[in-house]
Amino acid sequence: MIGNEVRNQFLKYFEQRGHRIVKSSSLVPESDPTLLFTNAGMNQFKDVFLGIEHRNYLRAVSCQKCMRVSGKHNDLEQVGHTPRHHTFFEMLGNFSFGDYFKNDAIVFAWELLTRVYLIPTQHVIVTVFEKDDEAYQIWNRSVGISESKIFRMTEKDNFWAMGETGPCGPCSELHYDFGVSPTGHRCEFPCECGRYVEIWNLVFMQFNRDASGQMTPLPRPSIDTGAGLERLACVLQEKKSNFETDLFLPIIQHAARLTSSEFGESEQVDTALRILADHSRAAAFLIADGILPGNEGRSYVLRKILRRAIRHGRQLGKVDPFLFQVCALVATQMQEVYPELREFREHIARVVRSEEEKFSATLSHGLRLIDELTIQTRKRQSKEISGREIFKLYDTYGFPFDLAKEIIEERGLLIREQEFNEELQKQRERARQSWKGAEKQVKPIYQKVAAEFRSEFNGYENIREIPARVLAVLKNDIPSPALATGEVGELLLDRTPFYAEAGGQVADQGIIETEQARASVQDVKRPISGLILHSLRVEHGTIQAGETVLCTVNERLRQATALNHTATHLLHSALRDVLGPHIKQAGSLVAPGRLRFDFTHFAPASKLELREIERLVNENIRSDIEVQKSEMDLEQALRTGAMALFGEKYAQRVRVVSVGDFSKELCGGTHVHHTGEIALFKITSESGIAAGIRRIEAVTGEAALDRFLDDEATLDAIAETFRSGRKDLTQTAERLAQSLKEAQKQVDQLKLRLAISDMADLVTQAREIHGVRVITKEFENLDNNQLRTVGEHLRSRLGTGIVVLASHTDRKAALVIAVSPNLVHRFDATRLIKKIAPIISGGGGGKPEMAEAGGKAPEHIGKALQESIKVIESTALGD
Numbered sequence: 001m002i003g004n005e006v007r008n009q010f011l012k013y014f015e016q017r018g019h020r021i022v023k024s025s026s027l028v029p030e031s032d033p034t035l036l037f038t039n040a041g042m043n044q045f046k047d048v049f050l051g052i053e054h055r056n057y058l059r060a061v062s063c064q065k066c067m068r069v070s071g072k073h074n075d076l077e078q079v080g081h082t083p084r085h086h087t088f089f090e091m092l093g094n095f096s097f098g099d100y101f102k103n104d105a106i107v108f109a110w111e112l113l114t115r116v117y118l119i120p121t122q123h124v125i126v127t128v129f130e131k132d133d134e135a136y137q138i139w140n141r142s143v144g145i146s147e148s149k150i151f152r153m154t155e156k157d158n159f160w161a162m163g164e165t166g167p168c169g170p171c172s173e174l175h176y177d178f179g180v181s182p183t184g185h186r187c188e189f190p191c192e193c194g195r196y197v198e199i200w201n202l203v204f205m206q207f208n209r210d211a212s213g214q215m216t217p218l219p220r221p222s223i224d225t226g227a228g229l230e231r232l233a234c235v236l237q238e239k240k241s242n243f244e245t246d247l248f249l250p251i252i253q254h255a256a257r258l259t260s261s262e263f264g265e266s267e268q269v270d271t272a273l274r275i276l277a278d279h280s281r282a283a284a285f286l287i288a289d290g291i292l293p294g295n296e297g298r299s300y301v302l303r304k305i306l307r308r309a310i311r312h313g314r315q316l317g318k319v320d321p322f323l324f325q326v327c328a329l330v331a332t333q334m335q336e337v338y339p340e341l342r343e344f345r346e347h348i349a350r351v352v353r354s355e356e357e358k359f360s361a362t363l364s365h366g367l368r369l370i371d372e373l374t375i376q377t378r379k380r381q382s383k384e385i386s387g388r389e390i391f392k393l394y395d396t397y398g399f400p401f402d403l404a405k406e407i408i409e410e411r412g413l414l415i416r417e418q419e420f421n422e423e424l425q426k427q428r429e430r431a432r433q434s435w436k437g438a439e440k441q442v443k444p445i446y447q448k449v450a451a452e453f454r455s456e457f458n459g460y461e462n463i464r465e466i467p468a469r470v471l472a473v474l475k476n477d478i479p480s481p482a483l484a485t486g487e488v489g490e491l492l493l494d495r496t497p498f499y500a501e502a503g504g505q506v507a508d509q510g511i512i513e514t515e516q517a518r519a520s521v522q523d524v525k526r527p528i529s530g531l532i533l534h535s536l537r538v539e540h541g542t543i544q545a546g547e548t549v550l551c552t553v554n555e556r557l558r559q560a561t562a563l564n565h566t567a568t569h570l571l572h573s574a575l576r577d578v579l580g581p582h583i584k585q586a587g588s589l590v591a592p593g594r595l596r597f598d599f600t601h602f603a604p605a606s607k608l609e610l611r612e613i614e615r616l617v618n619e620n621i622r623s624d625i626e627v628q629k630s631e632m633d634l635e636q637a638l639r640t641g642a643m644a645l646f647g648e649k650y651a652q653r654v655r656v657v658s659v660g661d662f663s664k665e666l667c668g669g670t671h672v673h674h675t676g677e678i679a680l681f682k683i684t685s686e687s688g689i690a691a692g693i694r695r696i697e698a699v700t701g702e703a704a705l706d707r708f709l710d711d712e713a714t715l716d717a718i719a720e721t722f723r724s725g726r727k728d729l730t731q732t733a734e735r736l737a738q739s740l741k742e743a744q745k746q747v748d749q750l751k752l753r754l755a756i757s758d759m760a761d762l763v764t765q766a767r768e769i770h771g772v773r774v775i776t777k778e779f780e781n782l783d784n785n786q787l788r789t790v791g792e793h794l795r796s797r798l799g800t801g802i803v804v805l806a807s808h809t810d811r812k813a814a815l816v817i818a819v820s821p822n823l824v825h826r827f828d829a830t831r832l833i834k835k836i837a838p839i840i841s842g843g844g845g846g847k848p849e850m851a852e853a854g855g856k857a858p859e860h861i862g863k864a865l866q867e868s869i870k871v872i873e874s875t876a877l878g879d
Contacts, residue, residue: 001117001236003247004337007063010092013112019094020652022062023635027289028298036298037067041093042203042224048097049167049205049222053529054444056652058099063229064091065285065338069301074437080275080312083182083234083241084197087305088282090229098220100117105202105223106138109174113200117236123177125189125196127151129158129170135204136390139172151189160203160224167218168204174200176235199235200227204296243274251277254329254664257526259316270697272312279309280326281334283352288331288344290584290600293355294691303398306355307362311400319360324353345581351602359398366399367407374411376831380426383411383412387419394420395427445477449492454530459497459508460670463553473545474533482544483519483536489537491519491543497553498534500526503645505565505669510553517541529651558670559587560592563678563700566627566659566671567617568595570681571698572643573663574616575599578609585645586693592668594684594699601694605686617681624676625660632656634666642666680704752786756793763797769869770876772823773801777867782807784814784852802827804868808858813840813862815853824848829845835871839864 001009011021025044029035035043041064047053069076069087078085094108113119126145128135130152139145153173161168181193189196203224207215230242237245243252252263255276261269286302293303309323317643328349335342370393377385385408393399405415453471473480475489483489491512498521501507507524512534523535567592575583579601587598605613634654638644642656643665650666657667659675672678682704685697699707715726724732766773775794779787787807792801795818803818815837817829829851837844837853839860844853 001233003229003233003245006117006236007090007092007337009116009231010112010227010232011063012093013116014059014108017059017108019059020057020059022060024062024064027065027067027285028291031586036301037069038064039066039068040064041066041091041226042095043099045095045224047529049224050442051447052527055097055772058097060095060097062093062095063337065091065289066091067282067286067301069305071284075176076308079278080271082686083194083243084231086230086278086281088241088278088285092227092229092232093225095225097224098222101206101221101223102204103138103142105204105225106135106172109200109202109225110143113174117232119176119235121145123179125151125175127153127158127173127175127190130154130497132158132170132172132204134170145316153190153476160205161209165209165211167207168209168215169204169206169221171201171203173198173202176231178240196772197231197235199231201225205594219339243277248274248277251326251329251334255280255313255326258322258325259313259318261316265761269316272315272326275312276323276326279305280323281330283309283323284327284330284334284341284348285338287327287348287351288338288340290586290692292351292600292602292692296691299691303355306352307359307398307400310359311403321353321356321360323356326347330703344582347580354602362397362399363403366393366397366404369393369397369399370404370407372830374408374413377413377562378414384414384416384664387416387421388423390415391420391423391427395423416858442527443477445474446531446533449474449479450528451532453492453494455493455532456495456530457497457499457532458495459499459553463497463510463555463558464719466495466497466551467548468551469548470543470545473543480545482542483538484542485538485540488535488537491536491549492531493534493549493551493777495531496524496534497551498524498532499553499670500524500532502526503590503667503669504568505561506592508553508561508726509557510551512536512543512549512551513693514543514549516542517543519543541812557592559672559677560701560703561590562670562672564592564595565590565667565669566657566675567678567681567698567700568622569657569663569667569671570596570620570657570678571595571613571616571696572599572665573659574613575601575696577616578612579605581755588651593703596695596697598689598693598695600692602692602704604688605696609685610683613828614681614683620659620662621675621678621681623660625662625673626674627671628658629671630656630658637666640664654813677701680708682707683852748783748786751782752789758792759790759794759797762794766798767799767869769873772827772872772876773798774804774872775801776804776868777806778861778865779805779807781809782814783809784816784854786816787816788852789852791816793822794818802832802872804865804872806861806865808861811856811858813855813858813861813864814844815840815842815844815855815861817851817868819849827872830870832871832875836864836867839867 015021025038027038029038041062048055054383066089067087076087079087079125114121121222126139126149128150136150139150140147153204158171158173160171175196176199178195181187181195186233187193205224206218206221208218209215230247233245233247234242239245242248252273255273256263261273263270263273282305283302291298291302291647293299293306313322328345331341331345331348373385373389390401390404394401394403401420408415449472455471470491472492472496473483473489475483475487480489498508498510499505501524510521512519512521517538518540519536521534521536524532526532568588572585584600586600589596631653634650634652637654641664644650645665654666655668656664657671658664678700681698681700683696683698684707687695689695719726719729722729722732762775762777766775775798785803791803791805800820800822805816807814815833817833819827819829828848830846830848832853833844833853837855840855841857842853842855844851846852
């Protein structure tokens with residue numbers, strides 16, 4: 001049974017038993033700051049299990065894309081060295097949200113494994129939590145598994161918890177017995193030798209644990225299961241390793257062809273090919289989900305995975321870029337199951353190739369730094385290189401530790417690995433803290449109110465004097481009968497025209513009133529599905545629970561926000577048309593005064609590209625296209641081509657907003673009726689905010705007109721200053737800039753001549769330090785190039801000696817050290833400048849005969865020059 005059949009059979013089996021097939025969520029967790037990557041099938045159902053979110057089905061089944069490269073689920077270092085560890089994998093799972101429980105979950109699992117997949121029953125071993133007699137009895141009496149095949153395990157192995165508090169419960173694991181140990185030794189279950197492999201975990205969520213550790217039964221126990229597709233395929237295809245299945249073997253064979261190697265040639269070659277196959281899968285899926293290589297968070301993980309794969313390609317003798325071709329094959333092989341890979345295939349290859357080229361430069365730079373460290377170590381007559389220095393090489397430049405170690409050992413030296421490991425542990429702790437996040441906390445009062453009441457939004461069309469009934473009043477997070485004049489609180493209505501902040505769109509503002517009272521609505525939020533709360537301040541009178549109120553949304557703010565929201569959709573489509581289909585939304589802000597749109601892209605948009613984007617958006621505005629809104633099932637909407645936005649979570653019933661053939665997105669926000677209402681669209685800025693994430697800010701309507709009018713006024717003022725017509729303004733500015741450039745050049749030449757004119761005196765005044773002539777001098781307003789030129793002239797006039805020069809300009813300090821060639825074996829300019837640069841709050845480097853530094857403390861230049869004399873004296877004495 002090939003991998004696709006294993007996946008399809010699982011989904012089909014549970015669909016036939018009343019489960020809704022739910023599409024895999026992104027590898028980037030949706031609205032969950034506690035996770036670096038999606039690492040389990042239950043991640044996208046977390047809020048359902050917590051009771052925060054409600055869906056229109058109680059049973060679900062999915063095949064979830066997962067990554068395990070951080071925290072306690074970090075398999076990166078084991079990948080390639082074992083038969084079953086992976087960074088990226090697919091997790092099959094069935095879920096019950098308060099519907100069926102242990103008996104059905106166990107029976108379903110057993111039936112699928114033994115009657116559908118036809119796994120021999122004698123090869124299956126079951127574990128249960130040591131205190132879970134119910135599960136034990138179901139396996140033993142209902143399913144008929146002998147006691148010798150059921151093992152009771154401790155809480156460490158067979159008890160699952162979502163966190164320190166919250167839903168938790170015992171679990172039951174199904175293990176496959178391969179019959180023999182990979183190492184050939186005899187063993188009994190449980191054993192970690194590889195003979196017994198967990199293929200399915202059934203979690204019985206039946207308790208809620210509080211802060212004291214006390215567990216109380218949940219009113220509606222649930223089921224969460226997870227089965228690794230790769231492991232199931234390995235069992236069903238009767239292979240010894242996941243990498244021998246059809247999910248991996250074609251990728252391994254392609255990588256072998258590209259690297260002129262052969263799978264099975266040797267353990268070293270096989271390990272490298274397994275790493276290439278695994279890491280190319282992870283990279284392809286991460287890039288398709290909007291991640292680009294970088295130096296922080298998820299981007300850093302992708303870069304680390306890519307560079308680890310490139311490193312192993314080099315071990316196989318492949319120096320030129322090749323990994324992009326392996327990732328392209330992954331996209332082709334898995335595009336039927338994951339259509340996003342088809343759409344982003346070229347983008348994936350382009351990103352990976354770019355990273356391969358960058359890493360080639362990194363390796364070259366890293367080798368130069370290792371050369372410097374080697375020279376310094378030998379000068380100290382030591383055999384050990386600082387582990388902290390190698391960590392800097394690893395952390396700053398991404399230079400692989402194992403490569404650095406190999407090169408250094410070839411030179412007869414060692415790395416102090418304990419120092420490296422200490423720095424690595426500190427970095428891991430920093431990374432863990434940065435992704436520690438905060439659990440999504442829903443106030444208990446909100447959960448209590450949500451259990452009793454529900455509210456609905458009905459404000460797409462009518463927003464003036466809409467009647468509604470007050471279901472609940474909250475004051476300081478406590479239920480209250482009423483809010484009086486001057487008091488601040490929250491109202492829950494049975495229905496509301498006020499839009500709650502969501503999808504990047506800010507909340508509506510407006511008025512809620514009765515005949516005797518009036519309150520201003522300042523914010524609207526939806527902390528739990530079906531619960532819309534209005535934050536307000538009572539201006540006069542009293543608003544009571546149970547009474548009817550009239551709701552009026554601020555129409556001017558609503559319309560201005562609608563202009564920007566529809567313009568955001570037009571911008572999104574224009575970006576995809578101009579920059580490419582790989583563009584994905586990575587965040588947005590839709591407010592009355594402006595819009596902000598974050599998107600995935602690997603380079604800044606050029607001025608020509610931005611102009612074309614603006615032109616496309618305004619063209620669709622001028623066409624006055626009707627903006628159509630319709631509701632349909634999620635799957636139907638996706639089939640019609642509607643775009644689901646990156647990082648958003650959707651209900652089963654969704655709203656589709658279409659602008660002709662130009663844009664179609666899933667969106668619950670408010671929009672104009674025709675694009676002509678937007679009138680005008682103007683981009684105000686484009687910038688980078690993170691690795692692979694760009695940001696465009698723009699204005700529409702009256703704000704865009706104001707922007708144009710301001711620009712016009714600015715141009716008029718410039719034209720008047722230059723005494724030039726608007727038509728000739730560009731040429732006039734260019735002519736003046738050229739004149740200024742020439743004048744500045746003349747000034748620079750004069751400054752340089754003045755500096756050089758003192759050269760004879762400086763050479764005469766040179767001091768002698770242990771037989772070495774030394775010149776130190778501070779100048780004013782010389783830039784680095786000028787200072788370097790003076791240093792070269794002085795070194796030449798001096799013949800044999802050392803020149804230390806400094807200059808200050810624009811609150812910055814510059815240093816240059818020049819050493820005559822016949823002295824570099826004793827005095828390395830680079831080492832000298834690194835010792836004095838910190839005095840001016842800077843750093844520097846260069847070559848043994850010429851080095852330079854810059855700093856932020858020009859007031860300490862004198863101190864730095866004095867210190868240079870001490871450093872040269874100390875070096876001359878061999879200290």
